[in-house]
Amino acid sequence: MNDHDSDLVIGQFLAHGYKLTENKKEADVVLLNTCSVRQHAEDRVFSELGALKKLKSVPPKFAPANLSRGDNHPAEKIIGVIGCMAKNLGKKIIERAPYVDLVIGPNDLSHIYDYVKQIREKRKKIVEIDSAARDKSFYKNLYHRDKKHAYVNISEGCSNFCSYCVVPYVRGLQRSRPAKDILDEIKKLTKDGVSSVTLLGQNVNDFGSKQENINFVELLNLISGIKGIKELSFLTLHPKDIDFRLFDLMAKKKNILKYLHLPIQSGSNRILKLMNRKYTKEKYLKIIKEFHKKIPNGVIATDVIVGFPTETEEDFQDTLDLMNKVKFNFAYIFKYSPRPHTKAQNLSDDIPKEEKQRRHQILLNLQRGISRTKKVRIKIF
Ligand code: SF4
Known part of the structure; x- marks a missing residue:
């Protein structure tokens, strides 16, 4: 982003x-x-x-x-x-x-x-620092360092208020860009020689506005039909907003990369609730099962936070268990740190630094071992 x-x-x-x-x-x-x-x-x-x-x-x-x-x-x-x-x-x-x-x-x-x-x-x-939204004109002069690939924003901000995250406070509430602007921008990019596009949003599958009546899956379908788009990917999905029709479309369209970036954050339902993530470990596993059913060789990456306030050894073991079950291709693992404005900042940051480090290292070692056994053949932007 x-x-x-x-x-x-x-x-x-x-x-x-x-x-x-x-x-x-x-x-x-x-x-x-x-x-x-x-x-x-x-x-x-x-x-x-x-x-x-x-x-x-x-x-x-x-x-x-x-x-x-x-x-x-x-x-x-x-x-x-x-x-x-x-x-x-x-x-x-x-x-x-x-x-x-x-x-x-x-x-x-x-x-x-x-x-x-x-x-x-x-x-x-x-x-x-006070504007609520960007001017449309901001997207007119897009520079892309890779001649064949470009990032395209489909939405700005986020309204999810995960309790550890500062994004809604610094980037504002979620605003979807008009679908026509996005499609025009991508058509213009293809004329400049771009054939690979990554759609960006804090929560892409929350895309849509009442005025336009179009959801993320429908937008993705329209973009994948643009002449000259050979490769299409998107970042980042939120598990609470997953619509299984997304996987049908991904399976059907050759030019959509078979890749999900689906942050889990924790494998403990108690911690997920404290994080205000609005899904459970069971729901997450169901999404993964459905994805693999539709796209057997699909690639999955995730984000995980260790040491969230009050995270017990049992909570941590739940995360370990989930990672063992899913066997992600990639995982970005972070140690919790309190951020200003957020709800979690009011909780005591009670997991000692050394313990966060220990949990972090255990997950890193586990993931390194899993990633080594997986052969990923797609280039992920
Ligand atoms: S973690 Fe992601 S979904 Fe949650 S508030 Fe931050 S940007 Fe939004």
């Missing part, structure tokens, strides 16, 4: 004559696109900002084509923090790192080029 936001931001700047460089010394504008899902990610951003401080007054090498250097073009590079951490911390980022010029939340990115222009012209700092 964040990579795709970065591409959208890059697209805005390229459309205004900027060039892309990986070299921070040479750059006129350095933007850190950030994540707030874990405390560790925020700590890394401040450490990166510390390194950027030293480069702040190194004269940038390139100037955007439509801006001339001079009094209105300060020699200092512009440093910006964008994305979820920007929304989460707002001006506190500038208080802690006063050399940062720009703090922009995920829903405020549509106007990022104008903000940078204002900083150059007026030499002021800008903090914008």
Whole structure:
């Protein structure tokens, strides 16, 4: 999701004559696109900002084509923090790192080029974190680093309020993009040579709006019928919203990748309830059974959190048991850390660090062993 936001931001700047460089010394504008899902990610951003401080007054090498250097073009590079951490911390980022010029939340990115222009012209700092939604225009200048593959947002935000997750607070409630805009964007991409598309949303299978009366399975069907789409995938599904017609469509359509990213988070029903996930271990296993029935060689990845508040050894064993039963192809395993605004933050973070580490390591070892025995033949974006 964040990579795709970065591409959208890059697209805005390229459309205004900027060039892309990986070299921070040479750059006129350095933007850190950030994540707030874990405390560790925020700590890394401040450490990166510390390194950027030293480069702040190194004269940038390139100037955007439509801006001339001079009094209105300060020699200092512009440093910006964008994305979820920007929304989460707002001006506190500038208080802690006063050399940062720009703090922009995920829903405020549509106007990022104008903000940078204002900083150059007026030499002021800008903090914008309050927009409820993005402008449609944001999706016009999509840059995709892979000529054949592109990510396409079908929805923004999330309304699920899993008790550990900061996303609904930093990205806002779920908004589906109009189906016509999505289809037009993909048709345009195919004309540019893209043949593989990954649809993105915090919860793609929650797609749909009352105005449009179209659900995720119907949208997927329409997209898979677009001429030139050879490969179609999607991230991320929520088990509570699974519609089994999705598996029928996946089995029928050759160009839909036989891949599910279906986070389980915990194998314990008690913990799932505390997480506000709205499904049980039994329901999850039923989904997996149905998927394998329709798509015998399908690939499944999951996300798991260990050390959620009050997680007992028995709860942990339930997770271990579930992973042994499902035998995921891939699993992304995380140690719980409390996040601001969330409900779980009010629970005591009572699992000691060493115990979280132990549980994490056990699941990692288990998954490594399982992944080694599986031969995955598809490229997963
Ligand atoms: S579904 Fe839950 S974990 Fe995923 S983004 Fe929404 S609130 Fe966060």
